[in-house]
């Protein structure tokens with residue numbers, strides 16, 4: 009069960025996020041050495057990497073023919089018209105790891121449409137990590153809306169503008185769960201938001217409920233664009249969003265067990281990683297937060313008159 013590409017990818021992310029290792033190793037070269045020589049036998053069984061064929065990894069869940077997987081599974085498209093939107097979900101449930109998907113959003117006048125792409129566990133005390141793309145009139149900016157639910161509690165929105173036109177080409181949107189420590193949203197490898205584990209101050213963290221990937225394209229013109237002022241122009245329908253290059257470098261949950269080692273990865277591997285982004289990625293995160301963040305629940309005093317949520321002070 010030891011796949012070299014698995015380790016390759018793992019080490020790639022390792023380098024991307026330049027996670028510090030709790031060995032006294034300083035350089036990337038040494039990090040790679042550690043990956044290959046030391047962690048290889050240990051991590052080999054922790055992560056499963058899934059690529060490619062979208063047919064293999066996703067089921068279309070609604071929309072009666074509005075969702076398609078053409079080109080032998082290389083592409084997935086969702087569409088929306090006046091009668092219905094459409095959606096899909098992953099066959100697998102995931103626990104930890106990094107999940108990448110490339111999306112190209114509804115072009116032109118996409119006002120009123122929402123493309124949601126998220127991880128969610130079932131049940132009434134669910135965990136959920138959301139990307140939602142709120143469409144706009146031609147030439148006006150999309151809003152990237154994010155949220156984190158733990159044990160059924162959300163209301164942790166952060167919204168961003170993007171530094172590119174998300175309808176002109178595919179871009180990679182990733183959700184990285186670093187074991188039980190940290191959850192990172194990133195866009196083309198740039199972290200835009202982190203949600204840290206604040207269990208020590210009583211805030212549940214989405215770490216133990218396996219989640220499926222879900223996505224849907226639907227009409228939300230009662231709220232999505234300029235707070236609902238701009239309605240969907242149905243003469244532009246059908247609206248289409250596209251997906252490709254799915255890659256899950258993650259622990260898969262099946263039949264009540266994780267594909268990762270029988271040892272709890274949270275207790276075993278977390279000791280090997282720093283629980284923070286390195287300084288380069290901290291700076292990139294700050295750049296996004298300074299220049300593109302347009303709403304942050306943590307600074308919305310009006311909404312939380314009794315005080316902002318506790319995780320905001322961490």
Ligand SMILES: *[C@@H]1O[C@H](CO)[C@@H](O)[C@H](O)[C@H]1NC(C)=O
Pocket residue numbers: 142143144145148149150151232233234235
């Ligand atoms: C749409 O464009 C308007 C005007 O530029 C902007 O205020 C708004 O944030 C944009 N995005 C959405 C989803 O409303």
